[in-house]
Each structure stands twice: as C-alpha cells, then as structure tokens.
Amino acid sequence: MRNVIRLVWFDLKPEIKPPVWILLEWFTFTMQLFVYGAIISQLVKAQAISNYQQFYAVGFIVMMTFEIGSHAGRSFVEHAHEGRLPYLLSLPISRSKLFLAITLQGGAELAIMLTVPLTITLILLGNLTVFSVTAAIASLFCLGFGVAGLMLGLSFIAFKSSDMYSAIVTGLSAVIIRFSTVLYPLMFLPQGYASVATLSPLTYGADLVRFLLGFDPGILLNPVYAAAVLAALAVSTLGLGAFLLQRLVEGVKSG
Amino acid sequence: MTELRRILQLARNDFSYFFRTKWLMAILLSLHLSDMLVVALVYNKLMTINYFNFFVPGVVVMGLFAAALDTGRRIWLAIREGVIQYYLSLPISIHGIVIAYLLAGGLAAVVYSTSLLLIALIVLPAQAIWSTFILLPFLFVLAMGLAGISATLAALASTHGEYFFAYQQVVQVLLVTFSTVFYPIDFARSYLPAFLTNVVSANPLSLAAEAMRQYTFAGNPVQPLFLLSILFTSIPFTIIGAASYLTALRAIQVKGKL
Numbered sequence: 001m002r003n004v005i006r007l008v009w010f011d012l013k014p015e016i017k018p019p020v021w022i023l024l025e026w027f028t029f030t031m032q033l034f035v036y037g038a039i040i041s042q043l044v045k046a047q048a049i050s051n052y053q054q055f056y057a058v059g060f061i062v063m064m065t066f067e068i069g070s071h072a073g074r075s076f077v078e079h080a081h082e083g084r085l086p087y088l089l090s091l092p093i094s095r096s097k098l099f100l101a102i103t104l105q106g107g108a109e110l111a112i113m114l115t116v117p118l119t120i121t122l123i124l125l126g127n128l129t130v131f132s133v134t135a136a137i138a139s140l141f142c143l144g145f146g147v148a149g150l151m152l153g154l155s156f157i158a159f160k161s162s163d164m165y166s167a168i169v170t171g172l173s174a175v176i177i178r179f180s181t182v183l184y185p186l187m188f189l190p191q192g193y194a195s196v197a198t199l200s201p202l203t204y205g206a207d208l209v210r211f212l213l214g215f216d217p218g219i220l221l222n223p224v225y226a227a228a229v230l231a232a233l234a235v236s237t238l239g240l241g242a243f244l245l246q247r248l249v250e251g252v253k254s255g
Numbered sequence: 256m257t258e259l260r261r262i263l264q265l266a267r268n269d270f271s272y273f274f275r276t277k278w279l280m281a282i283l284l285s286l287h288l289s290d291m292l293v294v295a296l297v298y299n300k301l302m303t304i305n306y307f308n309f310f311v312p313g314v315v316v317m318g319l320f321a322a323a324l325d326t327g328r329r330i331w332l333a334i335r336e337g338v339i340q341y342y343l344s345l346p347i348s349i350h351g352i353v354i355a356y357l358l359a360g361g362l363a364a365v366v367y368s369t370s371l372l373l374i375a376l377i378v379l380p381a382q383a384i385w386s387t388f389i390l391l392p393f394l395f396v397l398a399m400g401l402a403g404i405s406a407t408l409a410a411l412a413s414t415h416g417e418y419f420f421a422y423q424q425v426v427q428v429l430l431v432t433f434s435t436v437f438y439p440i441d442f443a444r445s446y447l448p449a450f451l452t453n454v455v456s457a458n459p460l461s462l463a464a465e466a467m468r469q470y471t472f473a474g475n476p477v478q479p480l481f482l483l484s485i486l487f488t489s490i491p492f493t494i495i496g497a498a499s500y501l502t503a504l505r506a507i508q509v510k511g512k513l
Contacts, residue, residue, distance in 0.1 A: 020421050031428050039438045039446050045303045052301075164277070171281030178289040188300045193293060 003093050007101035012108055022112055025064065029117040033057050033124075048185060048219045057121040058213060059182040061114065061140065062206040068113050069144040070173055072106040073151025077165065099245050103145070103238070110144045125213055136212040139227070142234040143205035149237020150201070152244060181206045185219040204229040261347040265355035266362070273325060273363040287318045287371055292378065304439065311379045312467035313436035316460055319368035320431070323398040324423060326360030327405025330500065331412060331419045339507060349504040353406075353497050360402030365395045372471075382474025389477050390466055393485045397459050400489030403496020410503035434460040459488040 015021060037056040044052040079085045088098060118137070122128060154169055177183075179193060180202035189197055197203050208226040211217055220226075274280065295310040333339045342352050372387065381387075404426060412419035433455050435443065440461070444452045455461055462485045469475045506512075 020418060024421050024424055028424065028428050031432050035432045035447075036437060039442050042442050042446065043302045043304060043306070043438060046301045049301070166278040167281040170278055171285040174282065174285040175289050178293040183294065184297050184301060188297055190296070193297070 004097050004101045004104065007088070007091075007093070007098070008105045008108060011102075011105045015109060016112070025113050026116045029060060029064065029120070032060055033117075033120065046188065048187065048216065050216075054121075054125055055185075055210070055215070056183070057124055058210050058215070059206055061117055061121055062143065062182050062202055062209060063177055064114060064117060065110065065140050065144045065205065066147050066173070066177065066202055068110050069106070069147030070151050070169070072109065072144075073148040073154075074166070074169060076102065076148075076152055095246050096242070099242050102245075103241075106144065106148050107141060110141065114140065122213075128213065132212045132214065136209045139205060139208045139212065139230060142230045143201065146201055146230060146233035146237050149234070149241045152241045153237060176200050176202060181221075186221065187219060201230070201233050204233075258348065258351055261345070262351045262355045262358070265342070265345075265347065265352065266359040269326075269329060269356060269359035270363050270366075272329060273322070273359070273367075279325065283318065283321055283367065287314050287321075288374065290314045290317070291371070291375065308379060308472065309439065309468070310437070311375045312472055313464045315368050315371045315375055315467060316464040317431065317436055318371040319364045319394060319398055319463070320401055320427075320460060322367040323360055323364035323401035324405045324427060325363070326356060326402035327407075327409040327419065327423060329360075330356060330406055330409040334409065334503070334507070339504070340511075343504070343508055349501060349508065352504060353500045356406065356500065357399050357402050357493060357497060360405070361395050361399035364398035364401065365391065368394065368398075372467075379472060381472050383471060386470035386474075386477055387467075390470060390482070393466070393482050394463060396486055396493070397463055397489040400459060400492035400496075403493040406496035407499040410499040430458065430460055434458040434464070436460055436464050457488060459485060459492075462488060 033053065033056070037053045037060070040056065041052040049055050076085070079088075089095075091098075093101075118140075122133060151169060154165070179196045180200040181189075181197060182202050186194055186197060186203065186207075204221065204226040207220040208223055208230060211220050211223040211226070217223070291311055291314045295307045295314065298310065299305065299307040333342065343349070347355075369391075376384065405423065408422040408426065409419055412422055431437075433447075433451060435455060435458075440452070440456060443455050447455065462481070466481060466485065470477050
C-alpha cells in the first residue's frame with residue numbers, strides 16, 4: 001500500500017505545489033456563481049426553477065467533475081505517448097496496484113478541486129441531511145470515474161494520432177456539456193436535443209445530484225434510472241481502464 | 256518596402272498556424288456553435304427577454320475574443336520552444352515581429368468571428384447586414400487590442416512556465432463575466448456595485464456586442480461616436496501588448512532568454 005500512496009503522491013504533487021490550478025478552479029467557480037449565476041438568475045422566469053442560481057451552482061459542480069475526470073483520462077493517454085506510462089509500467093509494482101494508484105490519484109484530485117465549490121454550494125442550498133450530502137458526493141465521484149474511463153476508452157483513436165484524439169475529445173466535451181441538463185432541465189430542451197441529452201452521462205449525473213440535494217423531482221429524471229446509469233458507467237469504464245492497463249497500453253506508439 | 260513584405264509573410268505564417276491547429280479549431284467551433292444553436296435556443300424558453308436575439312451577437316464577440324487570445328498562446332509557445340530565436344535571426348526588425356503577431360492575431364480573430372457571424376445571420380435575421388462592413392475595421396482594432404492583452408500575458412508568463420494558461424483564464428473569466436455578452440446592462444446594474452457597472456459598460460467586449468446587436472441585427476443607424484469608443488478602449492491594450500512583447504524580445508535578443 002505504501003507503494004500505491006507513493007505513486008499517488010508522485011502524480012498529485014505537481015497539482016498541489018504550488019496549487020495554482022486548484023485556486024484557479026475555485027476562482028472561476030466563485031465568479032461564475034456569484035456574478036454570472038446571480039445575474040442570469042434574475043432573467044430566468046420559468047416557474048419550474050424557483051432559484052436558477054442554485055440550479056446553476058449544482059450544474060457547475062457537475063461540469064467541474066466532468067472536466068476533472070476528462071482531464072484525468074486525457075493525461076493518462078498523454079503520459080502513454082510521452083513515455084511516462086511505460087516508466088510506471090516498468091516499476092516493481094503489480095498492474096492492479098498501479099491501476100489503484102491511478103484511480104486514487106484521480107479521486108484525490110477531484111476531491112481537492114471540489115472541496116470549496118461544493119462547500120459553497122451546500123451552504124447556498126442549506127437545509128440538507130448528512131445522507132443527502134454523502135450520496136451527492138458519491139454520485140459525483142461515480143460520474144468523475146465514469147468520465148475518466150470514457151476518455152480512456154476513446155484512447156484507441158490516439159493510437160493513430162494523438163493530435164486527432166485531442167481534437168475529438170476536447171471538441172466533444174463542449175457538446176456533451178451543452179447537450180445535457182447541466183444548464184437547464186430536460187423539459188426545456190427541444191425534442192431533438194432532448195433525445196441527444198439522454199445519451200449524455202452528465203444528464204444523469206446532474207439530475208441525480210440535484211435530486212439528492214432537494215430540487216423539485218418534477219423537473220428531473222427518475223433518480224433510480226439515473227443512479228443505475230451512473231453506476232453502470234463507472235463500473236464499465238473502470239473495468240475497461242483496468243483491462244487496457246493489463247493488455248493494451250504497453251503497445252502505445254507516439255502519434 | 257522589404258520590411259513590410261517580411262512582416263506580412265510572418266503574419267501570414269502565424270495566421271495560417273492558427274487555422275491549422277486542429278484541436279483548437281475543434282474546441283472553438285464546438286464551443287461557439289453549441290452556445291449559439293443550443294444554449295441560446297434553450298435559454299430563450301427560460302428567460303424574460305428574447306435571449307436568442309440577445310445572445311447570438313454575444314457569441315460572435317466571444318469568438319472574436321477567444322481567437323484573439325490565442326495569439327498569446329502562439330507567442331508563449333514560440334518563446335518556450337525557441338522558435339523565437341529563429342525569428343530573431345531573420346532579416347526583420349523586432350518591431351516587425353511584434354507588428355506581424357498583432358496583425359495575425361487581429362486578422363485571425365476577425366476571420367474566425369466572421370465565420371460565426373455568417374452562421375448567426377442564417378439563424379437570426381439581420382436588419383442591416385451592410386452595417387457589419389462598417390463594424391469590421393473596428394472589430395479588427397478590438398481584436399488587436401485583445402491580442403495585445405494576450406501578448407502581455409505571454410511575456411509575463413514566459414519565465415513561469417505554464418502559468419500563462421492560468422493568467423489567460425483569469426483574464427478571460429474577468430473580461431467575459433464583467434461584460435454585457437451574457438446579460439443586458441440593466442440586469443448587471445441591479446446586482447453589481449456602481450463602479451463594477453461602469454467597468455461592464457466600458458468593457459470593449461460589451462461595446463462590440465452592443466454595436467453588433469444595435470447596428471447589424473436591430474438595424475439602428477450607426478453612431479460614429481460609439482464606434483470611436485471601441486477604438487479608445489482597444490488601442491491602449493494594443494500598445495501595452497506591443498510594448499510588453501517588444502521588451503520580452505529585446506531581453507531574449509540581449510540575454511538569449513527571458
């Protein structure tokens with residue numbers, strides 16, 4: 001276990017010392033919530049959303065989770081191309097422990113980045129129970145792992161061209177966020193857009209977290225369905241990640 | 256004359272590099288088109304105002320801003336990877352290099368935002384398309400100003416590795432949030448303190464977005480004084496950016512590094 005912790009710290013250290021990127025995420029969240037969210041909230045008239053700033057706060061947390069998970073997945077592929085992963089594979093540590101270290105590192109990064117934004121959001125929402133907060137955090141982690149695994153799953157493109165991989169993955173990210181319920185409830189999406197939104201993992205993540213934090217269930221997806229999709233996503237993509245690490249990654253060539 | 260030709264050659268090289276960066280094009284296009292065709296459309300159902308009409312011109316200005324800011328990334332990359340040393344060895348003055356980068360940054364931003372504008376014109380009927388041609392030179396100066404901000408950040412960050420992207424994000428968040436790209440000034444006024452409302456009003460992004468809404472899409476007669484205000488708020492950024500980049504290039508020329 002000491003080796004696993006050492007590896008986690010090895011990857012986490014550049015993020016923490018100095019904590020520029022963490023502070024930047026917190027700054028962006030604060031500005032988005034207390035300036036953009038607050039002003040846009042005044043423009044929203046829809047009765048289904050009583051307080052858009054609160055709705056947006058949760059949406060932004062889900063967006064952050066997506067970005068961090070996606071970043072973890074992409075870094076993994078970049079490391080493979082830059083030769084860092086082959087170095088890690090050559091260490092006297094089993095693949096399962098290496099996979100555990102990578103997963104824990106992603107989880108720790110997510111936890112650090114979300115600490116302040118999530119605390120602010122929970123204070124803003126108020127009136128929460130320990131169960132609802134714990135379940136919401138667990139859902140966010142499920143989503144984070146699922147997204148990281150999804151990005152890893154797309155890495156087969158990187159075998160042909162890492163440039164093309166970056167273009168597809170980063171371009172796809174903006175579309176996945178907008179075609180989801182992160183910024184608006186599903187009921188307000190036109191029919192064609194709503195069908196696409198039901199394919200986005202963020203739709204299930206955002207709606208489940210909102211349900212757990214006490215938002216009106218009438219504007220959200222069925223939470224049982226959302227929880228099942230998120231759990232399936234996390235388990236399947238983590239399984240895929242473990243499989244790739246065991247079998248495929250050693251053969252990665254520079255694009 | 257030879258110097259001018261070399262400036263244009265260098266500018267052309269940087270201009271084409273922007274459009275050849277596939278991942279960047281993928282990010283910018285997916286971001287701005289989905290903002291225009293998804294976010295604006297869905298928010299329109301939620302808002303008290305016609306948000307689609309309001310936000311689509313804002314997306315065009317955001318495109319101009321994002322493309323202009325990429326100038327800084329290209330400068331930062333040239334400094335980091337030593338391409339700048341090659342440029343300094345060319346028979347072109349350092350003033351010429353600075354002018355070439357700002358020209359390329361401004362032009363790339365205008366070309367990119369014009370492509371967004373063409374799509375905007377399909378989805379949102381414009382009352383006075385010809386006003387856009389009057390606006391374009393002013394948008395070009397604005398883009399040079401924004402490229403200047405970005406050049407300043409690149410020059411500042413050159414000794415601090417990848418902090419350039421952190422600086423860039425802070426500037427981007429501040430400039431876009433404190434503007435009328437996303438919300439009308441009346442709503443900002445009712446929430447923000449007076450001095451911040453003044454910042455929002457004077458923000459060149461607010462001025463450009465407002466000009467596009469009023470003159471291109473609403474068809475109101477073009478007010479020369481309003482257009483001059485875009486110049487007055489943009490030119491200082493261009494000058495500061497040029498001076499910062501010039502100082503950085505001089506330091507590289509003398510010491511070989513920053």
